[in-house]
Amino acid sequence: TGNWKARLAERLDPACLLWDEPSLAKYSMDYHHFSPVLSRELKDKAAECIVSPRSEEELDLALSILTDERVPVTVRGNGTGNYGQAVPLTGGAVLNLANMNRVLEIGDGYAVVEPGARLGKIDEAAREQGQEVLIMPSTFHTASIGGFISGGFGGIGSITWGTIWDGFVEEITVKTIESPPQTFKLAGDEIRPYLHTYGVVGIISELRIKLAPRVEYMQWAITFEDWENAVRFGMELAQDDSVKKRLVSVHEAPIAQYFKALKLPHDRAAALLEVDERGEDALLALAAARNGRVERRVTADKYRKGIGVSDFTWNHTTLWARKADTSLTYLQTTHNWDTVFEEMALIKREFPEVMQHLEFNKQAGKLRIAGLPLLRYESDERLNAIIARYDEIGAPVSNPHTWDLEDGGRSYTRRKLWELKRENDPYLLLNQLKLKAYSQI
Ligand code: FAD
Numbered sequence: 001t002g003n004w005k006a007r008l009a010e011r012l013d014p015a016c017l018l019w020d021e022p023s024l025a026k027y028s029m030d031y032h033h034f035s036p037v038l039s040r041e042l043k044d045k046a047a048e049c050i051v052s053p054r055s056e057e058e059l060d061l062a063l064s065i066l067t068d069e070r071v072p073v074t075v076r077g078n079g080t081g082n083y084g085q086a087v088p089l090t091g092g093a094v095l096n097l098a099n100m101n102r103v104l105e106i107g108d109g110y111a112v113v114e115p116g117a118r119l120g121k122i123d124e125a126a127r128e129q130g131q132e133v134l135i136m137p138s139t140f141h142t143a144s145i146g147g148f149i150s151g152g153f154g155g156i157g158s159i160t161w162g163t164i165w166d167g168f169v170e171e172i173t174v175k176t177i178e179s180p181p182q183t184f185k186l187a188g189d190e191i192r193p194y195l196h197t198y199g200v201v202g203i204i205s206e207l208r209i210k211l212a213p214r215v216e217y218m219q220w221a222i223t224f225e226d227w228e229n230a231v232r233f234g235m236e237l238a239q240d241d242s243v244k245k246r247l248v249s250v251h252e253a254p255i256a257q258y259f260k261a262l263k264l265p266h267d268r269a270a271a272l273l274e275v276d277e278r279g280e281d282a283l284l285a286l287a288a289a290r291n292g293r294v295e296r297r298v299t300a301d302k303y304r305k306g307i308g309v310s311d312f313t314w315n316h317t318t319l320w321a322r323k324a325d326t327s328l329t330y331l332q333t334t335h336n337w338d339t340v341f342e343e344m345a346l347i348k349r350e351f352p353e354v355m356q357h358l359e360f361n362k363q364a365g366k367l368r369i370a371g372l373p374l375l376r377y378e379s380d381e382r383l384n385a386i387i388a389r390y391d392e393i394g395a396p397v398s399n400p401h402t403w404d405l406e407d408g409g410r411s412y413t414r415r416k417l418w419e420l421k422r423e424n425d426p427y428l429l430l431n432q433l434k435l436k437a438y439s440q441i
């Protein structure tokens with residue numbers, strides 16, 4: 001396979017190819033450095049070439065050459081994933097889809113887009129036509145739709161519309177890793193094995209996603225004297241169906257100290273919210289009942305202009321915390337609605353370094369509480385002990401300190417994924433080592 005780079009250079013436009021060292025380093029990285037464990041384990045992983053097709057024709061040609069030459073291929077959207085999903089673990093080529101980024105159509109209730117289209121751009125195009133994207137990660141400025149579906153989960157909008165598993169994606173076009181690649185469309189339940197499976201079963205080359213009617217969101221930062229009132233306020237707002245909202249995010253003190261641009265008091269718990277402007281009175285009544293203090297009120301005409309409250313939520317909370325203190329890292333867990341306080345108290349008693357951060361969301365139509373607690377990293381042993389304790393008390397952790405696709409990515413068993421992988425990727429070139437072999441199950 002030694003000559004594969006020469007083969008690519010012969011047949012692809014030079015604008016699609018990069019192999020200078022800085023580019024190789026840049027496009028072999030994602031945001032796994034939030035994890036001290038992954039930073040250590042993935043330190044030296046790098047591609048030998050970056051292939052960036054701009055059209056379906058270039059994509060097909062690149063896939064044919066890479067398959068003929070049996071080159072490992074790692075797909076990349078915009079490299080904002082946190083688990084090293086887009087890191088080439090076995091060298092070869094990074095297939096960068098960021099330049100296939102067109103919004104092809106905004107229809108009534110749907111958008112058809114290329115995989116590299118950024119969520120923020122799709123939302124902007126939808127909002128211009130009186131609609132909006134249902135769900136987006138807090139990285140929407142840069143994250144691609146293909147990467148979100150393949151490596152993400154939910155985020156802004158999930159409080160109303162659920163996660164990527166809840167009907168967000170209506171249709172996908174998939175390409176196999178063959179020469180030439182096969183191309184087929186999938187809809188409904190057939191899409192499930194492609195959701196959050198780190199691109200191990202095929203390349204998504206086009207998507208149709210659902211849109212909702214546009215809502216005018218005000219942004220709020222409201223603080224509370226104690227953590228319990230902040231969480232209860234979040235629960236009450238989440239449960240109030242009369243108020244439309246896109247974001248309900250609560251943070252234990254002193255996390256707000258990391259949100260410098262918001263200038264919040266450090267000793268109070270903070271709620272960051274995006275709420276329909278017609279829900280202002282109801283929101284203020286809920287906040288007053290819990291002695292909340294409004295620190296920031298941004299009218300809807302300022303939405304998406306400059307920094308917004310969502311820039312401090314979901315995993316952006318971790319980003320700002322780590323900017324202030326690189327010894328901080330995080331976990332991802334799901335709390336139980338009825339026992340969330342007991343769960344948090346148990347963890348606090350045994351692991352006082354944990355600072356609580358909750359994101360309210362829906363999954364399969366039911367309200368859920370996602371935890372993205374911050375903690376100071378001491379050792380792998382202590383980190384694993386905290387993870388084990390969360391699991392034990394019934395608040396399961398989706399471990400962000402491994403690149404392995406755990407539990408078949410929630411949608412499918414590993415066995416099923418392997419069956420599909422063998423069909424779509426017969427030479428097992430795609431996103432190698434992300435899906436553990438049978439023998440390791
Ligand atoms: P990449 O990182 O490039 O890729 C992600 C995975 O998808 C990789 O395995 C890649 O191989 C695969 N892939 C990419 N494109 C394709 C394709 N076309 N076909 C097949 N496979 C493909 N995630 C959330 O869900 N919610 C959040 O709120 C959130 N907040 C974040 C905040 C911060 C500060 C950071 C750093 C990350 C956050 N993330 C969040 C994780 C990540 O940003 C999102 O999941 C994002 O949508 C990933 O998109 P990307 O284009 O960067 O994907």
